[in-house]
Structure formats: structure tokens, C-alpha cells
Amino acid sequence: MARIGYFPGCSLHGTSREYDESLRALLAAMETSVEEIDDWSCCGASSAHQGGRLLGVALPARNLARAEAQGLAEVLAPCAACYSRLAASRHEMDRDPDLAAKVRLVLAREDFRNGVQVKNLLQVLRDRLTDLKAAVRVPLKDLKVACYYGCLLVRPPEVTGGFDDPEAPSSMEEICRALGATPVAWNRRLDCCGASLSLARSPSVIRLGSTILQDARKAGAEVVVTACPMCHSNLDFRQQAMRHRGALEGEMPVLFLSELAGLALGLPPKVLGLHRHFVPTGSVTSRFAAAAGEVG
Amino acid sequence: MSHPHGPETLVDRVHRQTGINIRRCYQCGKCSAGCPMAQETTIRPHDVMRMAAQDDLEGVRQADGLWYCLTCETCSVRCPNQCDPARVLDALREIVQEDHPEDAPRPLRAFHRSFLDQVRSHGRLFEMGLIMAFKTRGGPLFADVTTAPGMLSRGKLHLAPTRIRHLEEVRRIFEACGQRED
Amino acid sequence: MARIGVFVCHCGENIGRTVDCARVAEALRDLPGVVHSVDYKYMCSDPGQQMVKQAIAEKGLTGVVVAACSPHMHEKTFRRAASGAGLNPFLCEMANIREHCSWIHEDREMATAKAIDIARTLVEKVKRNRPLKTIQIPVTRRALVIGGGIAGIQAALDIADGGREVVLVEKEPSIGGHMSQLSETFPTLDCSQCILTPRMVEVYQHPRIRLYAYSEVESVQGYIGNFRVTIRRKARSVDEDKCNGCGACTQACPNRKVPSEFECGLGKRPAIYVPFPQAVPNLPTIDRSRCLLFLNRAKGRPDTCKKCAEACSKGAIDFDQQDRLVTEEVGAIVVATGYQVYSIGKETGRDDLHGYGEYGYGTLPDVIDGLQFERLASASGPTAGRILRPSDGKEPKRVVFLQCIGSRDPAKGMEYCSKICCMYVAKHTMLYKHKVHDGQATVFYMDIRAAGKGYDEFTRRAIEEEGARYIRGRVSRIWRDGEVLKVQGFDTLSGRPILMDADLVVLATAVRPQPGIEALAQKLNVSYDRHGFINEAHPKLRPVETSTAGVFVAGACQAPRDIPDSVAMASATASKVLGLFASEMLEREPTVAVVNDALCAGCFHCERVCPYGAVEHREVRNRAGQVVRVVAYVNPGVCQGCGTCQATCPSKSVELQGFTDDQVYQQIQALGL
Structure with missing residues (x-):
């Protein structure tokens, strides 16, 4: 059984717990054991580097150091923001030895080598594409999906290590095709949904989010797929507000990539946490759920 | 950079923090062209780059675009001249907050302060606590925050924070980075 | 016994300010073997030279040291002076106390001491100098010109008209280069082919030019005046002695769907083809990677299609023709291999060039490059000169031109300016307006660089009289929305974000050297920069010479060049070559x-x-x-x-x-x- 380090991050323990649930179920079904970083702490997300560069690097580094001490070679950070912070922290320490020395001091970890690979869900699933394909029980035939990357999964390439093209990525489409779904060609898959201003400036967020959802619909998508809890909560939770302001008509289900993959692997919607969405996911689950009817 | 014997300029400060020479910027405007917040701001990324390259800290302080940056990295990925505007804006926010902490818009200050408080207190983010602290600090009352009950019924919000075991490690990081408690 | 004379130059204040020249002269005077030592304000002046000559004559000097500037500057001057006074010129040396001393030091005391040291070492050297004679080498008075674009054509014609034989090698089936693809030329808007084709014909008919088209330089041996060049004449599969250029074979070929290189992929050609009607030589070539017969042979299958051979009344088709190697003896070589444009596709041909994903990586059919627009605007082009967009053949009413694509872009392309784009984009907006009267041309630019005779007037005309809208700013992204292209840019002058619809987008892509230039440069032993452009010997004073004597450079293989620049450079190389060929022997x-x-x-x-x-x-x-x-x-x-x-x-x-x-x-x- 393969083993992978896991940094769930705060969102997956709270507002996006269905991402955590579906991910654990999916990886279990793919015979990959998930080893959580012991006593992990918040990566600092978009606020820490507002408090200075060192804080922005040191908070994620604490988790990298714990993972290293735990003997983990690679860590999956499913949240795009956590992924970006962890990977950026690793990258910055790599290219700036003085900073790395400061961080070791702050963490009181003399032996920290900064040797842990940080991966996002796209990387982890694309690395295991053959296994994933083999595990599919319910191919998502004729399901038109809009693969939404957002900002931080493929940008900037120095931080992501260029695992996918920052201007023309294809990994999420490859994964969805492996699940039997049909990715649509659309224009807003790399646009920002505005998550970092989610609380502080919500009109901006509604403008940006609704533009993304409208474009997905125009391209014929039946569901938007994401691998980021920030994007998900912005696009799912805020759809009601978008409709209130007349920025959007109708509903567009937004699924985590792990949920979509879970459905294709025949996992029950309840296990995948699909009942926790604000926008009903019945239009998808009714067609593909192995035990349909569990979720409305 | 500037003459080694001269006083440290804004260009120098940004260079010291990021390794980027903002004088590289030739004002093509591609950063502002792709900026998702360009239509909501009056001083856009290329304007900020221009002011910073002219050592105009006062101008930078007036820049709304500095504070409404989404850190989406679009500007940096597309910058033809490797100026990395996203990093420069990070650095400028840091510089302005060092010199003029009152400059940042109130809701933003409230948000970041509340966020960091949560992390310092628990080691992790307690979302409910964040929303409440944010509102007490003067964050706007949004209609959609009232849907928090919807969050609760979906099992998405915890009512009590989870505290990490080695909170002292996180506290030490905050102290070492000069982040005092309010 | 050595009798050395030392002459210390002040070079006005250049040396005198930092070095006490009188003291240098005085210090040197006491050295054993030095019989004469003086200082003077300008040793290179006529009176200064006279001082040297006079001392040689009067004191019977056996060696001269001039402590002054770099030998690059005045070694020739003083050796000539020495020679004029009857001393072997190689017994005269320069001690560089300017570039190596006065210019780089501030302390007068220490600089003076260093100048004395420098001069002293030269005194010791000159004591041991032996009289030398210049070397005489015979010169083969024929030239090789590599590349049959406008630069190569001009160089070949000028040398041939100057009375010397020329071997012209062109790797494509026809000469003409990129200029033959252009519609009209800036800043006069005269028809490119109309001014080029007479030159092409002239090359073909010239008694002193031997043209090897569809050929490449295989190897180069020898040295200035005596090069031995092996040329690979690639197999056309057509016997050029038999072919009468009737074109029946190209009509008969069943595979007519090959993207035409000449039309930049916008048109099709058969597998046996003549690239364009005015091609020189007018000989068809079989593209073996596309010909059915050769594709079958590669798979070990029997020959099926021989339609071209059947159509040929002269029996000129030769499927078994092989590449041939020919050797030519030449005394000088002109490199004029020209340029290619930066690829807008994902494959850029180099790892450090990343392409433009934000503009669709060349996957959007209506995003084309400047050369493709030339073909659309050309009367001989795939649309017979009508501006029609590739996706649906409709006439675009809104055309957006983007400048600096791959140029001035260290992140995705090259940091240098490609020089010609500002001008050809202005030309494109005019050509477009002349053909689509109700159309609107919009240009996104960073700077307009129009330095040249009549150039700025030309771009102003595009803006003021032809109504092209110039927006200062770059475009962030292009995407397709139904039938239109969405162009998202920024106007940095009005400070407004811009989102506009376009029917066609034209990218002014960077000028790069031809692929394979590095390999050719290595064969010729000439240096090139990190982009592959051939280095000139001196950026100001030796602009058409290279690091190897006898090898010259002309046109866009040296740096981005427009037509007048390329022609001027070509004529300059011709003058250099003819100068070299002026005598039978060469002095070195x-x-x-x-x-x-x-x-x-x-x-x-x-x-x-x-x-x-x-x-x-x-x-x-x-x-x-x-x-x-x-x-x-x-x-x-x-x-x-x-x-x-x-x-x-x-x-x-x-x-x-x-x-x-x-x-x-x-x-x-x-x-x-």
C-alpha cells in the first residue's frame, strides 16, 4: 500500500470538510494510505505574509519540518492556498540560504533540511493516472465538466515546479477524462475567483465568481470541478448571493475533484460529503451515484 | 541599485526584500491588463510599479490597488520583463505597514489581524472565531455571513476551536517575527 | 648592443593627469640599453612621429618603445614611422600606460610607478625583438555567398559585377528569401516582388555567379584567401539538365494537401512543387517526406504513384537521384543566412523560450504572425490578396496587431528589440485599410521605434491619415468567444483596462536567426551571440567582418535588419571582398x-x-x-x-x-x- 503525507489545513477541518472526507475515501479506494502531519498548524494562508516575509515562510515551514521529522518524502496539500504557501515557503528557503537559516532558528530545528516535496491533488492524481483509471467503476459518461484551476494550483511556475503549463494546463482535464467525463473548452478556468478578499470585499468576489460560473455554463458544462476549498466555498456558498444580485441565473453544482473521482469509483455520495454543498448536487449524483437516492 | 554610499531608497528596500530590481519595469501595462481587480481600482499594478520605481512612497501609500491585490499571480506569470509584480506588491504592503500601519483599509486590517490572532491563539484557524473577531474589529456585516446557520446545519462550522498540542512553537514563531499580541 | 629609444606620451590629459610622464621618461633613461628617453604631449601627432623618426636616425636606435595608448589604437602609426626611418617595424612596440594604467587609477604616485614598470617590461622585450617580415599568402579570387535572400543576392551581384566569380548557396529550392514572401515594403509601399525578382533573374543569368539552390554548406577548410568548401547538393529528384520548367509534374501530383512553407501554412502545395511562380531556378523539387512513392519506399513497399514522371515529357523526374557533394575553392565567404520568426506555437525550438499560452499558443486559428499577414495581403498569396481570416474565410472587420511578441520579453522570448516590427505593423495597418475600407486596425505597442529615413513619417501617416488606433500597452490574454476573439489589454496612457472584440489578431513576432546557424558558425569558426546571431568583429568599426579573417557577414543573421540595412551590409561585404581580391597576394x-x-x-x-x-x-x-x-x-x-x-x-x-x-x-x- 502506497503512503503519502497529508496536510489537510484549516478549511478541510471546517467549511470544506467534504473535501477532506471525499479525499480520504478516494485515496483509500486507490489503496494509498494517508499519513497526516502530526500536530500540524495553520499555513498562515493569505494573512501571514501580510505580517512580514519571515512569518509567511516560517508558519508553513513548521509543518514541513514536522513532516520531515516524521519521515515523509512528499506531502499532499489539497487546499490550493495551503499548497501554494507550503510550496512557496520551500522554494524561498531553497533559493535563499540566509532565510532558511533564520527559519531554522525561529523553529528551533537545527536539523531541518527542507527536503519534503509538496504536491497538490492534481499532481498526486496525475502521478497515479493508471491506477485511477483502473479503479473506475462508474464511468462519468457524457458528463460535461468545466475544469476550474483558479490561481494557485499552476501559478507561479517557480513555486509549482512547472508540473503543468501555467497558461494552458491540462492535468485536471486528463484526470477527468480518465474518470470518463468530458471536459469542455472554456475561457475562465485560470481566472481568479477572488477568494482572498472573500470576507473583506464580497462584491468583488461576487463579480469574479459569477463571471466564472456564467462562462462555464455558456461552454455547456453541467458541473464545475475544483481542487481548492477557497474556490469551492466562493463558487458554491456564494451562488445564492450571486443570484440575489442578479449576477447569475439558475444553479451550477461545484464539485471537488475528489468528489467527482469518488463518484466514478463508485463511492456513496454521503461518504463523499456531497450533502454538505449549498448548491444541490443531485443533477450529478442521480446519474452516477452507485447508491443513488441517498442525496437529494 | 543605488549608489552604495547613498541613502537607501524605496527601490533598494524592495530589492533587499525580494531581490527584484523594479527599475526593470518598462511600463507595458500587461500586469494591469490581466489584473482581475483593475476595473475596481484606480491605481493599478503598473501604476504602483511606476511609483515605486520613482521612489515615490507617498504615491504608493495612496494606491488602492496595493490593498485589493488578490495575490492571484496573473501579473507575475505574464510579466514580460520578470519584474514579478505580485512579489513587489507584497513587499510594498509590508513596507507601508512598517512605516504607516494606519494606511491599510480598515476591513483588511481587521481581517488579517483577526486571522493571525486565531492562528496565534489556537495554532489553527477557528473560522467561527475569525468571523466574530472580524466583525468586532469593524469588518462589514455582510448579508451572506448570516447564512452561517446554513454552514452549521451542513456540519461545516465548529463551535469550539481545535488547539494544537505544541502551541508554544507557533507562539515562538510569532514572537520571533515581531508580531505582538493586541 | 641594444640601443633602445623610449617615447612617453601624455595623450593630452588622458595620461598626463594621472601619470607623471616626465618622471617616467627620466626613470627609463637610466635603464641599461636605453639611449634615448623623452616625453611629449601628443606622440601620435605629426611632430611626435617626427621625434621618433629623428631619434632613430640620429641615435641609431635598434628598438623603439612608445609608452602611450593601446596597440589597438596606434601600433600601426608608430611602426610605420619606424619603418619610414629605416627600422624594421616589428622592432617598435607600444607600452599601454593609458587603458592599463592612467584611466583605471586615481593615485598619481602609484600610477606613475606602474607606468614605469609597464614601460620597463617593454624595453626588455624590445631588446630581444627580431626583425620580422610580413607574410604573403596567395588569394583565390572567388567568393562564396551563403544564403540567397536579399542580402546574399546583393552581395553576390556586387562581387560578380566587380569582376570576381561567386558561388551562391541557398538551402531552399529557390532564392529570394523572406523578401519574396512580403507583399509591399515600408516606407514606400512598393511591391516587394516587383523590386526583388529582377535581382533574382540577374543572379540566375550572371555569367560570374554559380548558383547552387537546394544546397547546403557541408564543411569548410582553409583560411583567408584559400578556403576549400564542400557543398551538399540535396537531391531534388529532378534532373535539372532535362527539366524545362513546364510544371506538368506539379499539376499531376495527387498529394496536393501539403502545407506550403512559402505561404506560411496558409496555403497548400503538391509533394512535387515549385515554391512560388517566380522561383529561381524554376525547377520543381520532390518533398520526399510527403511524396507517396518515397513514403512507400520507406515502409519497404513497392512504388505505386509515378504520376509526375508519367506527366513529364522530358523524362526529367529521377526518383533515384542522390545528394551530391561538390567542392569549391574560394578566397572569401559571405554569411547571409537571414532570419526566422519566433514560433507562436507551443514548440519554440529552444527550451528557454516558453511561447505564449495566454495568446492561445497558436491554437486559435485567427491568431497569426506578421509573415502570415504578408501572405494574406500579397496578390500572389493564398487569398489572392484579399484579407480573409483562416478560420472561416470571412473578411475581418476588426484586426488587432500586437507588437513585441517574443521581443523585449526576457520572460518568454528575447530581451532584444526586433527592430523591423514597428515599421511592418504600421505598414500592415495601411495595407489592411487599403483593402478593407470599413475595417478598423488597432495596434498594441510599447514604444514606436521608427528611426530611419522616412520611417517616423510613415508610422505617423498610419495613425493620422489611415486611422490606425494605437494603444500603448500590452495584451494580457486572448480567448475565443464564439466567432470573435476577445482581447484583454490595458491602455497605459488613458489608464483604462480594455476588453475588445477582434476578428483577426496579428502577432509581430521576434526576429531570430535561422535554425542551424550555430552549426554553420562552427564550421566557419566564427563567433555568435547567445541568440545565435553572428558576431561582427567590432560593433562600430568592423561591422561586416567576423572573428575569422576572410569571413564576412551581411543581413539579418547578424542582428534584426530591415531590407535597406541588409542591402547596405551586403554591399559593404562586397566591397570588403573586392578589396581583399584586389591583389593576388595577401599580407599578414x-x-x-x-x-x-x-x-x-x-x-x-x-x-x-x-x-x-x-x-x-x-x-x-x-x-x-x-x-x-x-x-x-x-x-x-x-x-x-x-x-x-x-x-x-x-x-x-x-x-x-x-x-x-x-x-x-x-x-x-x-x-x-
């Missing part, structure tokens, strides 16, 4: 390595380290004519006097004339280190 400096036959052990270490391939093998025979030893011989025509052989020879049997071990050691010793 004698600072070359000479092997002592008696000492040479024949290990040929020198041969391995010589960067110029100047070392040859020479057989030493006894009286009976039997070979007793093989020793090294340095060809004085090829040797550049770098001294690497001398430094590495284990038996110390090779010496650079004028820089012998003894001279250099004595110089060092003079410093008393």
Missing part, C-alpha cells in the same frame, strides 16, 4: 607560431589545442627521400597568433614570433617579482 602580420623542426617530437599536442586548426603534419625526409619523422607545421595563413601551442608544447619547440618564451620571461623578470 608575422606574429604567428613557428615550429623548430629539429626539436619537434611529433606529439601533436599543439594540433589538439589549436583553436584555429592551423597545425598540419609535415614529413621530414632523408637524402634518399625516405620519411624519417613527421613533425608539426603551423600554417601561417591560418594561425591567429594566440600562443596556445607555445604554452602547451612539452618540448618547447614551437614559438610565437614576437612573443617568444625568452621575451615574455624577460618582461616578467623586469618587474623584479
Whole structure:
């Protein structure tokens, strides 16, 4: 059984717990054991580097150091923001030895080598594409999906290590095709949904989010797929507000990539946490759920 | 950079923090062209780059675009001249907050302060606590925050924070980075 | 006994400000062997030179040291002066106390001491100088021109008209280069083919030009005046002696769907083709990667289609033709291989070029490059001169031009300016307006660089009279929305974000050297920059010479160049070549390595380290004519006097004339280190 380090991050323990649930179920079904970083702490997300560069690097580094001490070679950070912070922290320490020395001091970890690979869900699933394909029980035939990357999964390439093209990525489409779904060609898959201003400036967020959802619909998508809890909560939770302001008509289900993959692997919607969405996911689950009817 | 014997300029400060020479910027405007917040701001990324390259800290302080940056990295990925505007804006926010902490818009200050408080207190983010602290600090009352009950019924919000075991490690990081408690 | 004269120059204030020249002269006067030592304000002036001549005559000098500027500047001046006074010119040397001393130091005391040291080392060297004679090499008075674009054509014609034979090699089936693809040319808007094709015909008919089209330079040996060039004549599969150019074969070919290189992929051609109607030579070529017969042969299948051969009344089709190697002896070479445009596709041909994903990586059919627009605007092009967009053949009413694509973009392309784009984009907006009267051309630019005669007036005309909208700013992204392209940019002058619809987008892509230029440069032993552009010998004073004597450079293979620049450079190379060919013998400096036959052990270490391939093998025979030893011989025509052989020879049997071990050691010793 393969083993992978896991940094769930705060969102997956709270507002996006269905991402955590579906991910654990999916990886279990793919015979990959998930080893959580012991006593992990918040990566600092978009606020820490507002408090200075060192804080922005040191908070994620604490988790990298714990993972290293735990003997983990690679860590999956499913949240795009956590992924970006962890990977950026690793990258910055790599290219700036003085900073790395400061961080070791702050963490009181003399032996920290900064040797842990940080991966996002796209990387982890694309690395295991053959296994994933083999595990599919319910191919998502004729399901038109809009693969939404957002900002931080493929940008900037120095931080992501260029695992996918920052201007023309294809990994999420490859994964969805492996699940039997049909990715649509659309224009807003790399646009920002505005998550970092989610609380502080919500009109901006509604403008940006609704533009993304409208474009997905125009391209014929039946569901938007994401691998980021920030994007998900912005696009799912805020759809009601978008409709209130007349920025959007109708509903567009937004699924985590792990949920979509879970459905294709025949996992029950309840296990995948699909009942926790604000926008009903019945239009998808009714067609593909192995035990349909569990979720409305 | 500037003459080694001269006083440290804004260009120098940004260079010291990021390794980027903002004088590289030739004002093509591609950063502002792709900026998702360009239509909501009056001083856009290329304007900020221009002011910073002219050592105009006062101008930078007036820049709304500095504070409404989404850190989406679009500007940096597309910058033809490797100026990395996203990093420069990070650095400028840091510089302005060092010199003029009152400059940042109130809701933003409230948000970041509340966020960091949560992390310092628990080691992790307690979302409910964040929303409440944010509102007490003067964050706007949004209609959609009232849907928090919807969050609760979906099992998405915890009512009590989870505290990490080695909170002292996180506290030490905050102290070492000069982040005092309010 | 040596009688050395020392002449210290103030160079006005250049040296005099930092170095006490009188003291230098005084200090040198006391050295053993120095019989005359003076200082003067401008030693290079006529009175200064007279001082040197007079001293040689009056004091019977056996050597001269001029302590002044770099030998690059005035060595010739003073050697000529010495020679005029009857002294062998190679007994005169320069001590560089300007670039190496006064210009780089501030402390007068220390600089003066250093100047004395520098001059002293030269005194010790000159004491050991031997009279040398310039080397005479015979010159083959024929030239090779590589590349049959406008630069190569011009160079070939000028040299041939000057009375010398020219071998012109072109790798494509026809000469003409990129200029033959252009519609009209800036800033006069005259028809490109109308001014080019007469030149092409002239080349073909010229009695002194031998044209090898569809050929490439395979190898180059030799040195200035004496190059031996092997040329690969690629198999056209057509016997050029039999072919009468009737075109029946191209009509008969069933595979008519090959994207035409000449039309930049916007048109199709058959597998046997003549690239364009005015091609020179007017000979068809079979593209073996597309011809059915050759594709079958590659799979071991029998020949099926021979339609071209059946259609040919002259029996000129030769499926079994092989590449042929021919050798030509020439005395000079002109490199004029031209340029390619930056690829807008994902494959850029180099790892450090990333392409433009934000503009669709060339996957959006209505995003084209400037050369493609030339073909659309050309009367002989795939649309017969009508501006029609590739996706649906409709006439675009809104065309957006983006400048600096791949140029001035270190992140995705090259940091340099491609020079020609500002002008050809202005031209494109005009051509478009002339053909689509109700159309709107919009240009996104960063700067308008229109330095040239009539150039700025031309871009102003595009804006003021032809109504092109110029927006200062770059575009962030282009995407397709139904039938239109969405262009998201920024107007930095009005400070407004811009989102506009376009029917066609034209990218002004960077000028890059031709693929394979590095390999050719290595064959020719000429240096090139990191982009692959051939380096000129001096950016100001030797703009068409290269690092290798006898090899010259013209046109866009040296840097982005427009037509007038390329033609001017080509004529300059021709003048250089004709100058070289003016006499039968060539004079060269004698600072070359000479092997002592008696000492040479024949290990040929020198041969391995010589960067110029100047070392040859020479057989030493006894009286009976039997070979007793093989020793090294340095060809004085090829040797550049770098001294690497001398430094590495284990038996110390090779010496650079004028820089012998003894001279250099004595110089060092003079410093008393």
C-alpha cells in the first residue's frame, strides 16, 4: 500500500470538510494510505505574509519540518492556498540560504533540511493516472465538466515546479477524462475567483465568481470541478448571493475533484460529503451515484 | 541599485526584500491588463510599479490597488520583463505597514489581524472565531455571513476551536517575527 | 648592443593627469640599453612621429618603445614611422600606460610607478625583438555567398559585377528569401516582388555567379584567401539538365494537401512543387517526406504513384537521384543566412523560450504572425490578396496587431528589440485599410521605434491619415468567444483596462536567426551571440567582418535588419571582398607560431589545442627521400597568433614570433617579482 503525507489545513477541518472526507475515501479506494502531519498548524494562508516575509515562510515551514521529522518524502496539500504557501515557503528557503537559516532558528530545528516535496491533488492524481483509471467503476459518461484551476494550483511556475503549463494546463482535464467525463473548452478556468478578499470585499468576489460560473455554463458544462476549498466555498456558498444580485441565473453544482473521482469509483455520495454543498448536487449524483437516492 | 554610499531608497528596500530590481519595469501595462481587480481600482499594478520605481512612497501609500491585490499571480506569470509584480506588491504592503500601519483599509486590517490572532491563539484557524473577531474589529456585516446557520446545519462550522498540542512553537514563531499580541 | 629609444606620451590629459610622464621618461633613461628617453604631449601627432623618426636616425636606435595608448589604437602609426626611418617595424612596440594604467587609477604616485614598470617590461622585450617580415599568402579570387535572400543576392551581384566569380548557396529550392514572401515594403509601399525578382533573374543569368539552390554548406577548410568548401547538393529528384520548367509534374501530383512553407501554412502545395511562380531556378523539387512513392519506399513497399514522371515529357523526374557533394575553392565567404520568426506555437525550438499560452499558443486559428499577414495581403498569396481570416474565410472587420511578441520579453522570448516590427505593423495597418475600407486596425505597442529615413513619417501617416488606433500597452490574454476573439489589454496612457472584440489578431513576432546557424558558425569558426546571431568583429568599426579573417557577414543573421540595412551590409561585404581580391597576394602580420623542426617530437599536442586548426603534419625526409619523422607545421595563413601551442608544447619547440618564451620571461623578470 502506497503512503503519502497529508496536510489537510484549516478549511478541510471546517467549511470544506467534504473535501477532506471525499479525499480520504478516494485515496483509500486507490489503496494509498494517508499519513497526516502530526500536530500540524495553520499555513498562515493569505494573512501571514501580510505580517512580514519571515512569518509567511516560517508558519508553513513548521509543518514541513514536522513532516520531515516524521519521515515523509512528499506531502499532499489539497487546499490550493495551503499548497501554494507550503510550496512557496520551500522554494524561498531553497533559493535563499540566509532565510532558511533564520527559519531554522525561529523553529528551533537545527536539523531541518527542507527536503519534503509538496504536491497538490492534481499532481498526486496525475502521478497515479493508471491506477485511477483502473479503479473506475462508474464511468462519468457524457458528463460535461468545466475544469476550474483558479490561481494557485499552476501559478507561479517557480513555486509549482512547472508540473503543468501555467497558461494552458491540462492535468485536471486528463484526470477527468480518465474518470470518463468530458471536459469542455472554456475561457475562465485560470481566472481568479477572488477568494482572498472573500470576507473583506464580497462584491468583488461576487463579480469574479459569477463571471466564472456564467462562462462555464455558456461552454455547456453541467458541473464545475475544483481542487481548492477557497474556490469551492466562493463558487458554491456564494451562488445564492450571486443570484440575489442578479449576477447569475439558475444553479451550477461545484464539485471537488475528489468528489467527482469518488463518484466514478463508485463511492456513496454521503461518504463523499456531497450533502454538505449549498448548491444541490443531485443533477450529478442521480446519474452516477452507485447508491443513488441517498442525496437529494 | 543605488549608489552604495547613498541613502537607501524605496527601490533598494524592495530589492533587499525580494531581490527584484523594479527599475526593470518598462511600463507595458500587461500586469494591469490581466489584473482581475483593475476595473475596481484606480491605481493599478503598473501604476504602483511606476511609483515605486520613482521612489515615490507617498504615491504608493495612496494606491488602492496595493490593498485589493488578490495575490492571484496573473501579473507575475505574464510579466514580460520578470519584474514579478505580485512579489513587489507584497513587499510594498509590508513596507507601508512598517512605516504607516494606519494606511491599510480598515476591513483588511481587521481581517488579517483577526486571522493571525486565531492562528496565534489556537495554532489553527477557528473560522467561527475569525468571523466574530472580524466583525468586532469593524469588518462589514455582510448579508451572506448570516447564512452561517446554513454552514452549521451542513456540519461545516465548529463551535469550539481545535488547539494544537505544541502551541508554544507557533507562539515562538510569532514572537520571533515581531508580531505582538493586541 | 641594444640601443633602445623610449617615447612617453601624455595623450593630452588622458595620461598626463594621472601619470607623471616626465618622471617616467627620466626613470627609463637610466635603464641599461636605453639611449634615448623623452616625453611629449601628443606622440601620435605629426611632430611626435617626427621625434621618433629623428631619434632613430640620429641615435641609431635598434628598438623603439612608445609608452602611450593601446596597440589597438596606434601600433600601426608608430611602426610605420619606424619603418619610414629605416627600422624594421616589428622592432617598435607600444607600452599601454593609458587603458592599463592612467584611466583605471586615481593615485598619481602609484600610477606613475606602474607606468614605469609597464614601460620597463617593454624595453626588455624590445631588446630581444627580431626583425620580422610580413607574410604573403596567395588569394583565390572567388567568393562564396551563403544564403540567397536579399542580402546574399546583393552581395553576390556586387562581387560578380566587380569582376570576381561567386558561388551562391541557398538551402531552399529557390532564392529570394523572406523578401519574396512580403507583399509591399515600408516606407514606400512598393511591391516587394516587383523590386526583388529582377535581382533574382540577374543572379540566375550572371555569367560570374554559380548558383547552387537546394544546397547546403557541408564543411569548410582553409583560411583567408584559400578556403576549400564542400557543398551538399540535396537531391531534388529532378534532373535539372532535362527539366524545362513546364510544371506538368506539379499539376499531376495527387498529394496536393501539403502545407506550403512559402505561404506560411496558409496555403497548400503538391509533394512535387515549385515554391512560388517566380522561383529561381524554376525547377520543381520532390518533398520526399510527403511524396507517396518515397513514403512507400520507406515502409519497404513497392512504388505505386509515378504520376509526375508519367506527366513529364522530358523524362526529367529521377526518383533515384542522390545528394551530391561538390567542392569549391574560394578566397572569401559571405554569411547571409537571414532570419526566422519566433514560433507562436507551443514548440519554440529552444527550451528557454516558453511561447505564449495566454495568446492561445497558436491554437486559435485567427491568431497569426506578421509573415502570415504578408501572405494574406500579397496578390500572389493564398487569398489572392484579399484579407480573409483562416478560420472561416470571412473578411475581418476588426484586426488587432500586437507588437513585441517574443521581443523585449526576457520572460518568454528575447530581451532584444526586433527592430523591423514597428515599421511592418504600421505598414500592415495601411495595407489592411487599403483593402478593407470599413475595417478598423488597432495596434498594441510599447514604444514606436521608427528611426530611419522616412520611417517616423510613415508610422505617423498610419495613425493620422489611415486611422490606425494605437494603444500603448500590452495584451494580457486572448480567448475565443464564439466567432470573435476577445482581447484583454490595458491602455497605459488613458489608464483604462480594455476588453475588445477582434476578428483577426496579428502577432509581430521576434526576429531570430535561422535554425542551424550555430552549426554553420562552427564550421566557419566564427563567433555568435547567445541568440545565435553572428558576431561582427567590432560593433562600430568592423561591422561586416567576423572573428575569422576572410569571413564576412551581411543581413539579418547578424542582428534584426530591415531590407535597406541588409542591402547596405551586403554591399559593404562586397566591397570588403573586392578589396581583399584586389591583389593576388595577401599580407599578414608575422606574429604567428613557428615550429623548430629539429626539436619537434611529433606529439601533436599543439594540433589538439589549436583553436584555429592551423597545425598540419609535415614529413621530414632523408637524402634518399625516405620519411624519417613527421613533425608539426603551423600554417601561417591560418594561425591567429594566440600562443596556445607555445604554452602547451612539452618540448618547447614551437614559438610565437614576437612573443617568444625568452621575451615574455624577460618582461616578467623586469618587474623584479
